[in-house]
Amino acid sequence: ASVSEPAQKCCTENIQPFLTSILEELMGPISSGFMEVRLLFDKEVNEIIQDFQKTNDMTRLRENVDQLMTLPFNSVKMEPCYLKVNLLQELLQDLKSRFKVYHIDFVIQRTQNFMQELMGNAVYTFEQLFSPSRQADSAKVATTIEKVKLRVLK
Numbered sequence: 001a002s003v004s005e006p007a008q009k010c011c012t013e014n015i016q017p018f019l020t021s022i023l024e025e026l027m028g029p030i031s032s033g034f035m036e037v038r039l040l041f042d043k044e045v046n047e048i049i050q051d052f053q054k055t056n057d058m059t060r061l062r063e064n065v066d067q068l069m070t071l072p073f074n075s076v077k078m079e080p081c082y083l084k085v086n087l088l089q090e091l092l093q094d095l096k097s098r099f100k101v102y103h104i105d106f107v108i109q110r111t112q113n114f115m116q117e118l119m120g121n122a123v124y125t126f127e128q129l130f131s132p133s134r135q136a137d138s139a140k141v142a143t144t145i146e147k148v149k150l151r152v153l154k
Helices: 004-055 058-068 075-085 088-099 104-129 138-153
Strands: none
Touching: 004 058, 004 075, 004 088, 004 104, 004 138, 058 104, 058 138, 075 104, 088 104, 104 138
């Protein structure tokens, strides 16, 4: 009871006025990283569509979709997404000194984990909605892939 009032006053005067600007500043790199995840998924699926349109090979399509499923764990392809979030390191240094924010690496790592999880959810949903083994008419496959991709991105 004796700590509650001074703590509330401290938060109201020293932290709350800055929260909106801090969140806006932090959301830039975070949003950029998640947009990069979206663009990577879009690019990878577009490559699958283009490859299928060239080859019309259902076996190769299955292999490409299987390879897509490993995308969240492909550190080379996911690296550009992760690098966008590394900008938080610089932004959080100021917060560290002003508000005693520690464990900056933890914030960045958790954000990157969420990015990997989002990509995992995207490729899983794609695979569930589009199963190459269920496609009977190969003429409609590219169109179906595009529709599924748009549905996942939505």
